[in-house]
Amino acid sequence: MARAIWTGVITFGLVTVPVGLFTATSDHTVHFHQLQRGTSDRIRNRRVNERTGEEVGTGDIVKGYELGEGEYVVVEPGELDEIAPGRSQTVDITDFVELDEIEPVYFDRTYYVAPRGKEYLRVYQLLRSALAEADKAGIATFVMRNKQYLTALRADDDVLVLQTLHWADEVRDPVKELPELPTGHAGRGKELDMALQLVEALSGPWEPARYHDTYQEKVRELVRAKAEGQEVALAEEPPAATNVVDLMEVLQGSLDRAKDEAGRRPAATRTDSGGGGEAARPRGKKPPAETRPKEKAPSKGRTPSKRAELRELSKAELYRRATEQDVPGRSKMTRSELVDALAGTGRGRRKKTPAA
Numbered sequence: 001m002a003r004a005i006w007t008g009v010i011t012f013g014l015v016t017v018p019v020g021l022f023t024a025t026s027d028h029t030v031h032f033h034q035l036q037r038g039t040s041d042r043i044r045n046r047r048v049n050e051r052t053g054e055e056v057g058t059g060d061i062v063k064g065y066e067l068g069e070g071e072y073v074v075v076e077p078g079e080l081d082e083i084a085p086g087r088s089q090t091v092d093i094t095d096f097v098e099l100d101e102i103e104p105v106y107f108d109r110t111y112y113v114a115p116r117g118k119e120y121l122r123v124y125q126l127l128r129s130a131l132a133e134a135d136k137a138g139i140a141t142f143v144m145r146n147k148q149y150l151t152a153l154r155a156d157d158d159v160l161v162l163q164t165l166h167w168a169d170e171v172r173d174p175v176k177e178l179p180e181l182p183t184g185h186a187g188r189g190k191e192l193d194m195a196l197q198l199v200e201a202l203s204g205p206w207e208p209a210r211y212h213d214t215y216q217e218k219v220r221e222l223v224r225a226k227a228e229g230q231e232v233a234l235a236e237e238p239p240a241a242t243n244v245v246d247l248m249e250v251l252q253g254s255l256d257r258a259k260d261e262a263g264r265r266p267a268a269t270r271t272d273s274g275g276g277g278e279a280a281r282p283r284g285k286k287p288p289a290e291t292r293p294k295e296k297a298p299s300k301g302r303t304p305s306k307r308a309e310l311r312e313l314s315k316a317e318l319y320r321r322a323t324e325q326d327v328p329g330r331s332k333m334t335r336s337e338l339v340d341a342l343a344g345t346g347r348g349r350r351k352k353t354p355a356a
Contacts, residue, residue: 007019010091019124023112062076086146087144088143093153096136096139097152113160137152182314194255
C-alpha cells in the first residue's frame with residue numbers, strides 16, 4: 001500500500017475535503033553504480049575546493065549567487081530556512097478553468113488525491129463528480145517540502161488527480177527560443193489531404209499498455225547478455241530525412257502501408273469497430289463529440305468566422321499577428337488566449353502585464 005507524501009485539505013468555496021497526496025508514477029529506468037574500470041571499486045562523489053583540490057565538509061559550504069565574474073552574494077542555509085514558506089495544510093482552489101485551455105507544456109508531475117477516511121468519501125466524490133461533469137480543472141497553490149506549487153486538480157474515472165504546473169515565467173516562448181519555425185500553416189492541397197488521410201489511417205484509441213520503453217528493455221537485455229557472455233545486436237541507423245521533392249511519393253507509400261497494417265489489426269483496436277461504447281473508452285478519455293454538451297453559441301459581439309480562421313493558425317502565426325496588432329501581454333499568452341485576443345473578445349488580454 002502506497003504512503004501519502006502530503007496530507008491536508010482541499011477547499012473550494014466553504015467545502016473542505018481532508019485528503020492525502022500519493023505519487024501516481026514510478027521510474028522504471030535501469031540504474032547503474034559507477035565503478036573504476038577493471039575493478040569492482042565504487043566511485044564516490046566528493047565536494048572539493050576547485051582551487052585547492054581539498055575536500056570541504058558540508059558545514060563549511062554556503063550558497064553563492066553570482067553577480068558577475070567571481071563576484072557572489074553569499075547566502076547561509078539558515079537564511080533560506082527563515083524565508084521558506086513552510087508546509088501548507090491547504091490546497092485552496094481559487095479558479096476553475098477549461099481543461100483544454102491548459103497547454104500540455106505547463107504540466108509537470110502527477111499525483112493521486114485520496115480522501116483521508118471513509119467519512120469523507122461523499123464530499124470527495126461530490127468534488128470529483130462536479131469537476132467531471134463540468135470538464136474543468138481547479139487551479140490552486142500549495143506548499144510541500146519548502147516549495148510552492150501551482151497545481152491543477154482534475155477528475156479521472158474514479159479518482160481526483162492533482163498535477164503540478166510550471167509557472168508562466170518557466171515556460172519558454174518557442175518563437176523566441178527556436179531558430180527555425182514555419183511562418184504560416186499549410187494550405188489546402190494534395191499533400192495536406194494525403195497527410196490528413198495518413199493521420200486518419202493511423203488513428204486509434206489511446207491504449208497506453210500498447211507502448212513500451214524499448215530502450216530500457218534493450219538495456220536490460222544488454223546486462224543479461226553481458227552477464228552470460230553473449231554478443232548484443234547493434235541498433236539500426238535512423239532513417240534519412242524526407243526530401244521535399246519526394247514528399248508525395250513518401251506520403252503515398254506511408255498511406256498504403258498504414259492501410260495494409262490496419263487490415264491486419266484486431267477489430268478491438270480499430271477506430272471503426274462500431275460496438276465499443278462506454279466500456280471500450282480508455283481511462284480518462286473524453287466521450288465522443290456527439291455525446292458531449294454542444295458548445296454555447298457565441299455571445300453578442302463575437303465573430304465566429306474570424307475565430308474559426310484563427311483556430312486554424314499555428315501559435316507562431318498567432319503570435320506574429322498579435323505582435324503586428326501590439327496585443328499587450330502576448331508573450332505570456334497560451335494559444336487559446338491569443339485566439340481570444342485576436343478575435344476581439346478581450347479574454348486573451350492579461351491585466352497589468354507589460355507589452356512583450
